[in-house]
Amino acid sequence: MRASKPLLAGVELGGTKCVCLIGTGPDDIRAQISVPTGADSSAILRRIEDILRDWNVVHGPIAALGIASFGPVDLDPESPSYGCITSTPKPGWRGTNVARRLAQSFVVPVGFDTDVNGAALAEGRWGGAKELADFAYVTVGTGVGVGLVVRGRPPCGFSHPELGHIRIARVAGDTWPGVCAFHGDCVEGLASGPAIAARAGQPAGEIAPDSPVWELVAHALAQLLHTIVLGTAPRRILIGGGVIEARPELLGRVRRQLILSLNGYLEFDAVTGGIDTYVIPPGLGALAGPLGALALAADAI
Amino acid sequence: MRASKPLLAGVELGGTKCVCLIGTGPDDIRAQISVPTGADSSAILRRIEDILRDWNVVHGPIAALGIASFGPVDLDPESPSYGCITSTPKPGWRGTNVARRLAQSFVVPVGFDTDVNGAALAEGRWGGAKELADFAYVTVGTGVGVGLVVRGRPPCGFSHPELGHIRIARVAGDTWPGVCAFHGDCVEGLASGPAIAARAGQPAGEIAPDSPVWELVAHALAQLLHTIVLGTAPRRILIGGGVIEARPELLGRVRRQLILSLNGYLEFDAVTGGIDTYVIPPGLGALAGPLGALALAADAI
Numbered sequence: 215m216r217a218s219k220p221l222l223a224g225v226e227l228g229g230t231k232c233v234c235l236i237g238t239g240p241d242d243i244r245a246q247i248s249v250p251t252g253a254d255s256s257a258i259l260r261r262i263e264d265i266l267r268d269w270n271v272v273h274g275p276i277a278a279l280g281i282a283s284f285g286p287v288d289l290d291p292e293s294p295s296y297g298c299i300t301s302t303p304k305p306g307w308r309g310t311n312v313a314r315r316l317a318q319s320f321v322v323p324v325g326f327d328t329d330v331n332g333a334a335l336a337e338g339r340w341g342g343a344k345e346l347a348d349f350a351y352v353t354v355g356t357g358v359g360v361g362l363v364v365r366g367r368p369p370c371g372f373s374h375p376e377l378g379h380i381r382i383a384r385v386a387g388d389t390w391p392g393v394c395a396f397h398g399d400c401v402e403g404l405a406s407g408p409a410i411a412a413r414a415g416q417p418a419g420e421i422a423p424d425s426p427v428w429e430l431v432a433h434a435l436a437q438l439l440h441t442i443v444l445g446t447a448p449r450r451i452l453i454g455g456g457v458i459e460a461r462p463e464l465l466g467r468v469r470r471q472l473i474l475s476l477n478g479y480l481e482f483d484a485v486t487g488g489i490d491t492y493v494i495p496p497g498l499g500a501l502a503g504p505l506g507a508l509a510l511a512a513d514a515i
Numbered sequence: 516m517r518a519s520k521p522l523l524a525g526v527e528l529g530g531t532k533c534v535c536l537i538g539t540g541p542d543d544i545r546a547q548i549s550v551p552t553g554a555d556s557s558a559i560l561r562r563i564e565d566i567l568r569d570w571n572v573v574h575g576p577i578a579a580l581g582i583a584s585f586g587p588v589d590l591d592p593e594s595p596s597y598g599c600i601t602s603t604p605k606p607g608w609r610g611t612n613v614a615r616r617l618a619q620s621f622v623v624p625v626g627f628d629t630d631v632n633g634a635a636l637a638e639g640r641w642g643g644a645k646e647l648a649d650f651a652y653v654t655v656g657t658g659v660g661v662g663l664v665v666r667g668r669p670p671c672g673f674s675h676p677e678l679g680h681i682r683i684a685r686v687a688g689d690t691w692p693g694v695c696a697f698h699g700d701c702v703e704g705l706a707s708g709p710a711i712a713a714r715a716g717q718p719a720g721e722i723a724p725d726s727p728v729w730e731l732v733a734h735a736l737a738q739l740l741h742t743i744v745l746g747t748a749p750r751r752i753l754i755g756g757g758v759i760e761a762r763p764e765l766l767g768r769v770r771r772q773l774i775l776s777l778n779g780y781l782e783f784d785a786v787t788g789g790i791d792t793y794v795i796p797p798g799l800g801a802l803a804g805p806l807g808a809l810a811l812a813a814d815a816i
Contacts, residue, residue, distance in 0.1 A: 286781055301782055348672035362747070364670045371649035371665075371748035372786045379780055380742045383682035383700070396780040399684070441681045445746050446663070447672035479680055479697040480587055481602050485673045 220277035220515060223266055223320075224507025226329055227251065227283040227312060229304065229356030233504040234262055236269045236276065240340045240498060240505055244273050253306035263319050270320075280325040280511030282332030282503070283312050284357070289327065289374055297326055303395040325510030331368040332506025333496070334361025334452075339509050342452045342497030350448040351496065353455035353503070354435065358402040362446050369446075377445075378402040382437035385430055404434040407457050419460055431457075432464055436471030439493065443476065449486070454496040462495070469493050521578035521816060524567055524621075525808025527630055528552065528584040528613060530605065530657030534805040535563055537570045537577065541641045541799060541806055545574050552585075554607035564620050571621075581626040581812030583633030583804070584613050585658070590628065590675055598627055604696045626811030632669040632676075633807025634797070635662025635753075640810050643753045643798030651749040652797065654756035654804070655736065659703040663747050670747075678746075679703040683738035686731055705735040708758050720761055732758075733765055737772030740794065744777065750787070755797040763796070770794050 219238035226233040231250050237243035247265050249258055270276065286302065288295045297313025313326040327335075334343075334351035343349040343363070351361040358378030362369055369375060379400045393412045394403030403409055410418040414427050421427055439451060458464055469489045476482050486492040496502040520539035527534040532551050538544035548566050550559055571577065587603065589596045598614025614627040628636075635644075635652035644650040644664070652662040659679030663670055670676060680701045694713050695704030704710055711719040715728050722728055740752060759765055770790045777783050787793040797803040 290786075301780060348670065364665050364672075365668070367666070369649070369665045369670075369747040371750050373748040373781055375747060376745040376781065377742075379745050381684035381738060381776060383684065396778050397776075437682060441678070441742060441746075444677040444680050445742075446670040446676060447674040449672050475682065475698075477697050479602060480674055480677065485591075 220512075221274060222278055222280065222508050222511035223269065223276045224280040224282065224504060224511055225262055225266070225316060226332070226504045226507045227281070228329055228503060229284050232258060232262060233507075234265045235504050235508065236273055237508065239508065240501060245269060246504065255306045255310045259310075259312065259315055262316065267319065276320070276322055276511075278323045278325065278511040278514045279316065279320050280332065280507040280509065280514060281313055281316055282327060282329040282507040282510055285328045285330070285359075285374060286376060287312075287326075287328055287374070289370055290372070323514040325514030327368065327510050328359070328361070328374050329503055329506060330359035330361040331374060332510050333502040334363050334368065334506070335513065336498055336502055336505040336509040337452055337496055338363055338366070339512065340498060340505065341502060342494060343450055344497075346449050348446065348448050349450045349452065350442050350446070351502070352435075352438065352442070352451060352453040354405060354453065354458050355407055355456035358406050358438070360438070360442065362442070362448070364446055377438060377442065380438065380441060382434060382441070385433050388430060401434050401438045405431045405438075405457070410457065418457060423461070423463065428461065428464060429467060432467035432471050435464070435468045436475055439468065439472045440475045443472070443480070443482070451493050452496040453493060454499070454502060458495065459500060465493065465495065521813075522575060523579055523581065523809050523812035524570065524577045525581040525583065525805060525812055526563055526567075526617060527633070527805045527808045528582070529630055529804060530585050533559060533563060534808075535566045536805050536809065537574050538809065540809065541802065546570060547805065556607045556611045560611075560613065560616055563617065568620065577621070577623055577812075579624045579626065579812040579815045580617065580621050581633065581808040581810065581815060582614050582617055583628060583630040583808040583811055586629045586631070586660075586675060587677060588613075588627075588629055588675070590671055591673070624815040626815030628669065628811050629660070629662070629675050630804055630807060631660035631662040633811050634803040635664050635669065635807070636814065637799055637803055637806040637810040638753055638797055639664055639667070640813065641799060641806065642803060643795060644751055645798075647750050649747065649749050650751045650753065651743050651747070652803070653736075653739065653743070653752060653754040655706060655754065655759050656708055656757035659707050659739070661739070661743065663743070663749070665747055678739060678742065681739065681742060683735060683742070686734050689731060702735050702739045706732045706739075706758070711758065719758060724762070724764065729762065729765060730768060733768035733772050736765070736769045737776055740769065740773045741776045744773070744781070744783070752794045753797040754794060755800070755803060759796065760801060766794065766796065
């Protein structure tokens with residue numbers, strides 16, 4: 215079986231690190247190397263190119279390359295800035311064309327999408343949404359990202375979904391302004407790792423499990439899920455990322471707050487089979503992101 | 516030309532009235548009859564059946580029937596309650612199977628979807644989104660409905676979109692609780708016709724144009740559009756319905772509030788060509804709803 219599967223390379227450009235990997239799928243990863251996502255984007259892309267070229271020699275030629283990047287990115291093939299990271303607040307990366315640059319060195323089909331869309335497609339191909347054409351993938355880490363899959367593909371109008379940046383109802387009396395550079399108290403401004411740390415005045419990993427901060431974080435994430443449920447009515451929502459991985463008990467709080475927020479609308483439990491099987495962790499765990507790049511490579515063939 | 520187009524019948528079941536029509540498209544509507552949507556659903560459906568039967572005699576046999584209904588409705592063909600209106604607060608209609616009942620009398624293909632999805636598809640087929648595969652249609656009237664179109668079709672997971680019921684950021688200091696039976700101050704609870712009337716203490720049509728109520732309504736609708744923009748990134752948003760038709764100046768306020776709310780994220784103006792051509796009234800005007808039923812009939816063939 216293994217021999218018949220094409221060899222794929224993937225690059226996940228994340229907010230804190232870039233992960234390169236080569237293989238044919240989750241059960242056959244030949245190598246994986248991470249590079250911190252510093253401000254010198256040119257140097258980092260050069261390092262990634264070197265890794266991929268070395269692998270081409272060691273592991274053999276790849277059939278396709280997938281690039282899954284933090285956003286916002288330009289996904290319109292007609293656009294002169296196709297392949298670029300656009301309005302990111304991340305120093306050194308605004309306007310960087312990651313797709314065209316990495317595609318130059320390899321004469322193979324190249325798939326390019328957001329890191330979140332990639333991860334969602336990987337979950338659909340290999341993970342927690344394998345049999346589903348309509349689902350959502352949410353990641354809560356440096357940012358809050360949402361990958362929607364509608365009839366097997368992410369929606370793509372003038373751009374890709376960015377639901378982490380919706381403005382939401384706040385908990386009564388909570389007026390903390392949030393940390394999003396664009397929106398203050400959007401979901402990302404309230405529930406991302408940096409937001410949680412800013413609110414608590416200590417790294418998210420050091421906050422006590424019984425801190426009142428967690429219920430506020432769960433509320434913000436539940437508001438996001440409320441919107442996703444009423445937006446495309448996904449058949450399952452996978453929610454992961456660094457914050458959830460570090461605090462898996464958040465999942466139960468988010469589920470409870472979501473049920474409270476929907477308040478009986480849509481006969482939700484009847485149609486979803488219950489909240490505990492509806493909102494679940496990603497099947498690929500922390501590998502959903504890097505495998506997203508491989509999924510994009512596979513889709514590019 | 517006209518002779519070659521199939522003759523279609525449509526029934527739009529709306530919150531206040533049901534509109535029946537027969538024809539081949541917007542330029543060729545042979546007849547149209549409205550029936551008030553009272554609480555006796557059985558009597559109203561009987562009246563609609565009589566109208567359609569009469570037309571079959573007068574105008575000739577129809578090639579297909581389209582039914583566009585207020586929601587929530589069950590759109591899952593595998594479900595025992597397919598064709599039903601589900602958890603509506605509307606007296607007399609909860610659990611009514613409108614699709615199966617109306618389909619019984621006519622041996623033709625039957626299309627069934629929400630009134631809002633139907634109107635969106637009509638706008639895509641004949642109206643303000645003719646050349647677009649990815650757009651959104653918003654109607655603000657008795658309720659607030661959103662029809663998303665992604666790659667030419669409405670998303671359909673476990674149900675249809677119901678974005679009128681998202682909970683949103685409020686204007687600072689505005690604590691009016693809203694009127695939605697499920698969510699209080701969701702978009703529908705703040706910006707529907709009944710919500711506006713309840714807040715102002717007078718019918719929406721009698722409220723002064725310079726009342727502060729309108730800016731609050733515009734804010735709620737702009738929050739909905741903010742979410743839609745970041746949800747599926749539609750290439751255009753059509754916004755109509757009774758409230759907008761009665762107060763077309765709302766459109767400018769919504770546009771301004773949307774730009775303020777997005778706050779430069781996604782380089783929105785650059786990719787959409789500017790807010791004045793991005794958020795526009797429906798091309799079919801008040802006929803978008805009834806023509807939605809015809810569009811569903813056309814799609815059913």
